Amino acid sequence: MVKYKIFQNLIVLLVVLLVPTMLLFSYSNRSSNKVVQNTLESSASKQLEYTMDSLEKSLRQIETQSLLLLNDSSxxxxxxxxxxxxxxxxxxxxxxxxxxxxxxxxxxxxxxxxTLYFPTLHESISSKKLVTLSEEQLIEAPKNKWFQHIQDDRFSFRLIFTNPTFPSEDFNNVTSAVETSVSLEYMKSVLQTMDLSGNGTSFFYFEGMPLISNHQNDYNFLPMLKSAKMLERQETQGSGPLRNSMKIDGVSYLIQTIYSPSLQGTLISYVKLSDFLSPLQKMNRLVNVSLFLLFLTGLTFVYFIYRHFRMPFSYLVKKLEQLGSGNVNSRAVLKVNNEFDFLFDRFNEMASRIKALIENVYEERVRAREAEYKHLQSQINPHFLYNSLFYIVSMAHKSPDAVISMAKNLSHFYRYITRKVGFEVTLADEIQLVESYLEVQSLRNKHLSYEIHIPAPMLELPVPTLLLQPVIENAIVHGLERKRFSGKILINGVSIDKQYILTVDDDGAGMSPLELEELKRCVYNPPSSSESSANEMSCGLLNIHQRLVNRYGNKSGVAFSNNDWGGLKVTLTISEEKTVKTNERIIGG
Incomplete structure (x- = not known):
């Protein structure tokens, strides 16, 4: 009976330990739920107040800026x-x-x-080329406060200040007025910033207007919010957010609202309580069961766990820490004659692969940096800069507009290539760079004209930097400048079967069959570093071809052929999984 007595004493001891532990954990569970909910409410409330305070301060800043602008001397x-x-x-x-x-x-x-309005002159000046208010709309619009406005299916918030501050009914005494608008997209970005904070989902409510929201199910909350009087101005203005817990379709929500005095609307935030409390409750139930099993089996396996798990595990963790600290030569050599031997072998294999991958990645980065550096060097042509500056000097007294245009496009060109090399940009950015480059060249060469036909969806395509400009430069330097009275460049884009195709045609000197074959050989089968037979043209095209192949696969790259004009056609192919539509944007030069 002695051995059973020890066992019974052990069971009694475990029960004595288990019962108080379970009671304590039950109390801790309820306290944790309350603490989590209070923390959630406090965090969401502070986030809501902070967002509204930031929005109101921004609106005050805009009002001050508009008044200063209206009183500007010019x-x-x-x-x-x-x-x-x-x-x-x-x-x-x-x-x-x-x-x-x-x-x-x-x-x-x-x-x-x-937008600035001058009623006496019947003129208006806008920072963007948008449709402005008519004089009748300007007279009828509210003054000196924010209001909602819908024009051409575009919703925005607007503010109008007049000079003098109190205009007459017919606006005869108004010399000028300034209109400031805040777009719907900015309000949605405010909501998106709140949503990313992790304290729930938010939307704006304005009486008589559609919701401003990034989600479709926000309309379900309006009836209950109205019945709970959480959308009324008197209850929310001048105090903290209103807070309430509601059930919608059997789901509990924590809802908070705060009123915007400037915009006369309500910012609403809601969060599912179950998303925060349910994982905690599941974890508590799991821990309860684990505690019971742990007390029954823990003492029995203490030695075995320590001998056959703790020691090998500590050893493996030590090796992992060495590997994580950068010691890729760390290897596990301990033999324990159990399953950990398999883990040690797999660890050694993983460490060897990581070492090989690190070396490969390092070599690839070195090669990529060298290629980008060479590419940048090949793009910054000093003769192009010198000729442009000489043109500015020669035209300074003849045509200030030409000088302004040259300086503007030249600055955009060099700002782009010196800041964005090595980054991925959109095709629209590359088109803007090409336009600046062609504008500079067209100012120097009156025979130069160009057209760009790119489908609108393709403009959002992510591409490597300096993709098209070297091709255009080759067309001008090696094509147009070698043929008298030539100067036509055509850039086309099309998407076919998950591929994006860009073509550049010129009416320059073109290439003979032998020259074309030599160019293809230099691009598709580049010589080794010891052989420097590639000329400037093939070097730039080789760089573009290799970047396309490395980035998009073997189905991508650069192709060459003579066109119907007698010049050269360069085709750039980009393979992608997604397809685009063919709404075309045409740019003429």
Whole structure:
């Protein structure tokens, strides 16, 4: 009976330990649920208040900026500039105002559009080429406060200040007015920022207007929110967020609302309580069962766990830490004659593969950096810069507009190639770079004309930087400049069977069959580093071809052929899984 007595004493001891532990854990479970819910409510409330406070401060900043703009001296002068004989001064002043509007618009990303109205001149100036309000709409619109406006199926928030501040009913005493608009996309970005914080889902409610939301199921909350009087201004203005727990379709939600005095709307945030509490409850039940089993089996296996698990496991963890710290030569040499021997073997194999992969990745990065460096060097042609600067000097007194155009496009060109080399950009960015380059070349060469036909969906295609510009430069330097009276470049884009195809045609000197074969050999079968037979043209095309093959696979790359104009056609193929539509955008030069 002695041996059973020891066992019974052990059982009694485990029960004595288990019962208080379970009671304590049950109390801890209820306390944890309460703490988690209170923490969730506090976090969501602070996030809601912070978002609304930031939004209100941004709106105040916009109001101050609009008032300063309205009282700007150049804007005040513009309303009376037509009274003076120099109409050129009037146009120059308008250009100055347009530049100011553009600067104000770009400084504050919250502003979608800025528009100045001059009722006495029947003119308006906008930072973007958008449809402005008519004089009747301007007179009827609310003044000195934010209001919702829908125009051309586009919803926005607008603010109008006038000079003087209190206009007459017929607007006869108004010399100027400024209209500031905040787009629906910005409001959705505010909601998206809140959603990413992890404290629930949010949307904006404005009475009589559609919801501003990034989700479809937000309309389900409106009836219950209205019945609970959580959308009324009197209860939310000047205090913290309103908070309430509701059940919708059997699901419990924590809902909070806060009112925006400026926009006269309500920001609403909701979160499923089950998403936060259910995992905790499941874990608590699992721990309860684990505690019971642990007390029954724990003492029996303490020695075996320590001898056959803890020691080998500690050894393996030590080796993993060595591997994680960068010691790729770490290997497990301990033999325990159990399953851990298999893990040690697999660890050794994994360490060897990691070492090989690290070496391969390092070599690939070195090669990629060298290729990008060589590519950058090949793009920055000093003669192109020198010729452009000489053109600016020679035209400084003849045509200031040509100088401005040359300087603007030249700065955009060099800003792009010096900042974005090595990054992935969209095809639209590459097209803008090509346009700047062609504009610079067309100013120097009056015979040069170009057309760009790219389907609109293709403009969002991610591509490597400096994909098209080297091809265009080759067409001009090695094609157009070698043939008198040539100067036509055509860029086309099309998507066929999960492939994107870009073609560049010119009417330059073209290439003979032997020259074409030599170019293909240099691009498709490049010589070794010891052989430097590749010329400048093939070097740039080789770089583009290799980047396309490495990035998109063997079905991608560069192809060459003579076209019907007698010039050269360069075809760039990009293989992708997704397809695009063919809404075409045409750009003429």
């Amino acid at each position: 804007i005040k002068s513009y309303s009376t500039s037509l009274q003076f004989p120099e109409y050129v001064d009037h146009l120059l002043l308008r250009k100055t105002i347009e530049d100011k509007l553009t600067v104000h618009n770009e400084v504050n990303n919250m502003i979608y559009n800025l």
